Amino acid sequence: MSEGTESAALAELAKRRGFFFGSSEAYGGVGGFYTYGPQGAALKSNVEEAWRDRFAVQEGNLEIEAPTIMPEPVFEASGHLDGFDDMLVECAECGESHRADHLIEDNSELEDAETLSPEEAAEKIAGLGLVCPNCGAELAGQSVEEFNLMFGTNIGPGSKTPGYLRPETAQGIFVEFPRIKEYARNRLPFGVTQVGRAYRNEISPRKNIVRTREFTQAELEQFIDPERDEPDLSSVEDVEVRLYPATEQQADDGDYLDITIGEAVDEGIVANGWIGYYLGIAQEWYEHIGVDMERFRFRQHLPGELAHYAADCWDAESEVDGDWIEIAGFAYRGDYDLSKHGEHADDDFTVFQQYDEPKTVERAVVDPDMATLGPEFGAQAADVAEALETLAERDPDAFDADEVTLDIDGEDVTVDTDVANFSVETQTEAGEHITPHVVEPSFGVDRTVYTLLVHAYEQDEVDGEARTFLSLSPTIAPTNVGVFPLVSNVDELVDLADDVAEELRAAGFAVVYDDSGSIGRRYRRQDEVGTPFCVTIDRDGIEGAGDTTVTIRERDTGRQVRVPVDSLVETFVGLRAGTTSFDDVLDANEVVEA
RNA sequence: GCACCGGUGGUCUAAUGGUAAGACAUUGGCCUUCCAAGCCAAUUAUCUGGGUUCGAUUCCCAGCCGGUGCACCA
Known part of the structure; x- marks a missing residue:
């Protein structure tokens, strides 16, 4: 396809075939909002499920679901309100x-x-x-x-409690960290995921579902102790990725680096091992769900592009119509998020890390005699006691004198040293409270869906007629199988087709049954929504001796194979999971000659 | 948000200051065929509001939606 036409052709198909279209068109439409039709909703759901399986289930991470509306103080802490006015x-x-x-x-x-x-x-x-x-x-x-990038609202009657629709799902994870860490039994590292909607009142939504005002994110927050936790790279070190580091982007003849994750981390091109780990997993996942890896790269943020809190960030980008669009970001956020919430919120956003060996430390402590301080200082007594504690930590030598002078609200106050009960104690410290660092792989689900559709969009020629088809992976295709009686006026064929459709649905497949018009037209319909396989029930299969057979047609090539009807469920289970290829099915059965 | 361009059935296009044409798609019927077959019939459209005009889908203005560029994307 020539540049610039790919997305237009896809947008037309998407509207016509129920993938996505502008919302509320009956009322003139509204910018930046899209509705997924039946095929699109199923495709998106499959992508989310694939993500969930890989990044939550397979990684042993914890999935949560937080509200999309959160009160104003959350965003004061996160810094999102700064841009508000x-x-x-x-x-x-x-x-x-x-x-x-x-x-x-x-x-x-x-x-x-x-x-x-x-x-x-x-x-x-x-x-x-x-x-x-x-x-x-x-x-x-x-x-x-x-400009307000966040959608505001009021929580409850009146307008006393302002709230905002979250501009990213991440805050829902950070805010609930104190409770999640308890669930995780205070043991780092652990990862928390969330798939959900986020909202940004974009100034200018563009490129259909690439930039919308309501979108779905799949985010993972990996919480680590930067001093102790190292990722196990063994499972991804040989994964080859295409990197576009900042140095190459800045160079005149900058080029991509095709390199393994192991090398990239060893050579410091990807500075953080955790980032490297997730780049490797993401590479394999994108390939698995059907992104064209020739039109995919990881691009490092340029120094000026980095958010102020991020130490390093890589974007996964896919190519559409000659442009690169960001479909995921992998950021090392340090302790920025949890520190901020720790400062603003009442709860504790740290984790207690035990030392390998308890440390023995000498510590200057005071045990103020409140029975004396109380009568003497009245309401100031507590402040005085606190000042004594602070002084003991900061300047223990001050307690060598007979009295110490404290600064209480700008006023000098003198206290007898005896009252402080100063001593140097030997204490055993079992560990320390640390604020975990965060590694954040953040995926745009809508952009991933869009990439899959654009990369799957293909045209070829069959018998001199142009054919459009979506070469979607069987793993994520919204419709798994089309089931057709070859002709609709032969009861035996129609009845068997009904039975086959019902059996496949019972086995968990998304099935379209179609008996209208010519067989070729029905194949074309399924081609356009990316249905990978169609089953056709014909006379040859039910007449004569032997097993009842049907044909399976492969979308991308039109090749057909005749298989026993009893083997369909098993065959499609393998084909959908990717554990069986169509060639395997061809080898094991009778090939139907074109 | 600014600038330019556009908006006609489900989709893609045509035409027009005098009430809109075609293709594809869809539905029903005939036919019964492994790649958008044929025949018959049917359904469906001028983005919204205002202005000019006897009359506006057409011309003008504003809005909405879309495309492109700029800006924005924390």
Whole structure:
């Protein structure tokens, strides 16, 4: 396919065949929201299930499901609210957008420009005669636009409890960390996954389901002790990946690096072993579900591209119409998330790590005599006691004197040293509280579905007629099997086809039964939704001596094989799981000549 | 959000200041055939609002939706 037409052709097919289409079209439509039709919903569900199996079940990770709405303080802690009141002003000359509040603060005495209304900010800009930092043009007269990337709402009656639709599923995991760590029995490392919706009020949704305002993420937060926990790379060290490191992107003749995970980690190209581990798993998973690995790469974020908290980040990218789209991100987030919640929330976001050997330490402690401090200092007594403890840790020598001087709310207070009951004790420390670091593989499910569809979209020619088909993997194809009586006016064929469809459905397959029109037309319908196999019941199969047989047709090649009807379920179980290939079925049965 | 372009049955296209044509698809019937067969019939459309006009799907304005570029994507 030539560039630029692939996604258009797919969008047309997606609408017509029930994969996805714009939502609420009956009411004029709404930007950035899509509805998955029957085929799309099934495909997406299969992708999610495949992800869940690989990243939660196979890894022994813990899956949770948190609400999509969380109260405001969560996002104060996470930093998502910072961008809430951002004001943008666009230069009419060069088109560059600037943060209006920052411009004003940089050029005036004002320090809280963020609190201005957009109208006030626009007046300030005009009043101060501000110019575009990029090209120097006057900004006066330009309107100031406010943008909120989070959807806000109110929780309960009235508007006393503001809340937001989560802009990423990750916060649901971080916020519940104190309880999850208990569930995990306080033993690092452990991973927590969540598949769910996230919401961003995008300024400009684009490229159909690639950037929407409501989307599905599959996220994994791997919690580790950076001092102790190393991933076991043995299962992925030989996995070959195509890397596009920052150094190559910056080089004039930058190129991809085809390399194994083991080498990439050894050579420090992928600096963190955990990131390397998940790149390897992701590589295999994408291949398994049918991403075209010739149109796939891992691209490292450039230094300027990194979020302020991320030490390193790699994106999985797939190629569509000549553009690369981000379909997953693998970020080393350090202890940023849990530290932030630890500071803002009441709960404890640390894990107690026991030392291999308990440590013996000498520690200066005080045991203030409150019976004396209470009457003497009244309401300040507790502060005095606390100040004594702090002083003991910081400057034990101060207790050598007869009295110590403390700073209580800016006031010097003198206390007899005796009252403090100062001593140096020998203590045994069994371990320490650490804030776990986070490695975050985060997958965009919708973009993965889109990639699968685009990469599966193929056209060929059968008997001089163009044919369109989706070469989806049997593992994730939304419809597993089409079942057709060759003709619809022979009761024996129709009855047997009904029985076959029913039996396959009972065995857990998504089956489409179709007896309308010509057989070729029915094959084409299934080709367009990527149904990998069709079963046709014909006269040859039910007449004459011997077992009743039917034919199975393979979507991509049109090859057919005649198999006993009794073997269908077993055959399709193998074909769907990928443990049997169609060639295996051909070898074991009678091939039908075209 | 800005700029440019576009919006006609389910889909893809045509045409038009005088009430919309075709293909494919869909449904029913005939036929019964392993790759979109044929024949007969049927269903289905001018994005929304305002303006100009005797009359607007057509021209103008605004909005909505989509595409592309810019910006944004924490």
